[in-house]
Amino acid sequence: MNQRNRKIMLETHAWAGLILGVLLFVICFSGSVAMFVGELGAWTNPHLRRAYNPAPFSLEARYQDARAAGLTQPNVFIAMPSPAQPYLSLATFHNGEHQDIHIDPHTGELLPTHHAEISEFLGHLHTDLHLPYPLGRYSIGLSGIFLLLLLVTGFLIHRKRWSELWLTRPTKTRRMWLTDIHKVLGTWGLPFTLVIAFTGAILGLLGFLGPFMALATYNGDVDAATQAFSGPPAQRTEQPAPMMSLDTLRERVLSDDPSMDIQYVSLREYGDGGAQIEFNGPARETLTYQNAFVFSGADGALLHRVNWNQGGVWHQLFGMVTPLHFGSFGGPLLKWLYFLLGLSLTALCATGTMIWLEKRLHQKHGAAPSTNRYARFAMGVCGGLPTATAVLFLTHALLAGDAPYVAFWLTWLGVVLLAWFGPTPAQLTLPLTAANAATAWLIPLVNGLATGDFLWRSYRELPYVFAVDAVFFLIGLTLWVVLQRRLWPSTRPAQARVLTPSRES
Amino acid sequence: MSSQAKAVTPKPWGRISAGTLGGLLLALAVGVSCSVFWPSDPFDRMFMGALLFPGVWVTAMCTAFTAHTGKQAWLWVGVPTLLFTALATTGLFLFKQAV
Incomplete structure (x- = not known):
């Protein structure tokens, strides 16, 4: 690639990252937590x-x-x-x-x-940004497309990607330190980012793409295509009928497909002659989406079958999109790996924005007011989300109903307003990190006090409760170490500037 | 954007619009063409179009952004878009006639 094109790729990477970095941070952070939609159930209830x-x-x-x-x-x-x-x-x-x-x-x-789940709440933030469908969902899908663009451009501009797989050079400035972290996270996380961006774009934009892809065979009618794929809907006959035993049908499913891990059963128009009973679940230890058996509830006839392991290569590839995005195909260890990689992708978004800001905030002639405003906005949104999430968990252990969600939004809004009107981002970093460390430590403590399930008890009997508490304890410990040792280098005194109200006005 | 960068990339809006809007149209046209012509079962063809969509769009963006002018970018993205749209429209017409 010639110098000119490389420069264009660099500009594209910088501007796309600047425009979408904060949004991608929110999506990646909430997705990393919401991935444990089932696992968090035991802790929250x-x-x-x-x-x-x-x-x-x-x-x-x-x-x-x-x-x-x-x-x-x-x-x-x-x-x-x-x-x-x-x-x-x-x-x-x-x-x-x-x-x-x-x-x-x-x-x-x-x-x-139980009352509403934390993971579902954060999951809705991840999939829809708590906006009405399809506005939020399509925004997420477009973010996936632009994350792919960031990945491609980042790959093309990073010439020494293989020789810089480890942080080896001494870091003299904060910007250099951030750049090294950004490169290392980006290079090591490249396959994961590719998978998440690609699958996220497809899942987010599927509602938009469906009518186009169904043009040829179904005249653009997505409902007709969906019915052809997942089976016809149950038609009520208004004739009551005795229903087949669910146990008998379950045995038939497992004798037909012993590898199926039945996760869901849907009863439609139960008790009516037109009733349907659907068994749904992936094949064990394979990278496939939910296979399904649809039976007549009245006579047990097999009405329809969905099998993602059959069909053409694109059919089978499409069946991998959802499990690849959610890491649901490889057991708990893979989920932990996804969690860590998800957090590293979140850090990648944050460091990218911080590199851009470091460069512009510490120029000799001073930063533009718009740069200062963007720094405050990014600090409020990105710094506030982990704090609000920790408060969500903490208040969930103490309060019932919708109070934890109100606490979440108020905390996030509070940090955004504090960052916008209060201390500079540099001044806010330490107290916010300290607050996050304290909240993270309080969560297992409050959970133990409220339920009696302290770490030493849940360790033996309740692994999913222990995992949540232990993660928060480790997060608190990590943040405390970061605070104690001041792991990030300072901006050089000659370049250091403190934002002043006059510059920001 | 630095002055040096500006010298390399003057007036980027034509190229940006070609990459984003033109790339979207190209990705849709390629997807619909695949869903019409790919020799496989209907679902395989549909899923193929959806799976190719992100890659085609991002490739179109990268290509358009490296063009020298907006006009050239629209040419690079627009011509294949028109070709694939014509292909998809013809295929859809013939498909409907056959049905």
Whole structure:
């Protein structure tokens, strides 16, 4: 690549990163936490904490228990027990009302209903930015496209990518230190970033792409294409009919496909002659999306089957998009790796923005007011999100209802306003880091005080609760070490500037 | 943007619009063409179009940004877009006739 094109790639990388760096930080950070949508369930719901029992149980008996407990709507969604959520969850949506029941799969004991999940809240931030569909979803998809652009341009401009895989040169300035970290994180995380950006772009823009891709065969009718793929919807006949046993149908699924890990069961128009019962789940130890068996509820006939392992190469590749994005195909170790890589991608977004700001904030002739304003905005949004997330966990352990979510938004808004009107970003870094360290340490402590599940107890009995508390403890420890040792180099005194109100006006 | 960089990349809006807007149209045209012509089952063709979409768009952006002028960028992206659109439209027409 010639010098001119390299310079253009550098400019593209800088401007795209500047415009989208803060948004990408929010998306990557929230995604890193929201990935544990199932695993966080035990921590957020102390009443549902129990050991996982993998012994077989009667799904039919538990469903009848739920019906006896008042879950009588014809359309029911059942989440099967898992090590992270060792109970049956049954949910219905009827006339805009949502009803949830949790049952012990072996004893049939009704468990307390929990309030909304932290991971779902952060998941909505990750997938929709808490904006109405499709505005938020398409924004996320476009961010994925531009993350891909950043990746390609970053790869092209970084000539010494293989020789600079390790931080070897002495760091003299903060900008040099940030640049080294940015290069190392970018190079090591390249395959992960490629996968996340590519799959995120497709998942985010799927609603937009669907009508175009369905033009040829389905005249642009996405619903028709979806029905052809996932099976026809249940048609109510208004003729009551006895239903097949869920246990019998489950056995048929597992005899047809022993590798299927049944995660969800959907009952549609249950009790009617047109009822459907769908079993859904991936094949164990394969990189595939949810396969499905759809049966007639009345006579047990197999109405439709979805098998992502069959079909053409593009069909099978598309089936890998969702598990690749969520890291749901390789067990807990892969999820931890995704978590660490997700945080490193978050740090990549932050360091990219900081490099740009370092360069402009410490110029000899001083920074432009717009640069100062952007530095404050970036500090507020990026510094405020981890603080607000820690407050969300902390308040969730103490308060019920929507109070934790109100605390989340108020904390984030508070940090944004503080960064905008208060101390400079340089002055705010230390107190904000100290506040984050303190909050992170308080979370396992408060959880222990509120539920009795301190680290030394959950270590033996509740691995998912222990993992959450231990992560927060380690985050607090890391931030404390960072604070104590001041790991980042200072800006050189000759170049150091403190933002003054007159420059910012 | 530095003055040196400005000298290399004057008036970037033509190239930016060609890369972003033109690239989007090109990626859609390529995707629809694939969903019409790729010799496989309907879902395979649909998924192919969706999977190619991000790569085509990003490639178009990188190509358009390195053009010397906005006009050249629109030419680089616009011509293949028109070709693929014509291909997809013809294919869709023939497909409908056949059905």
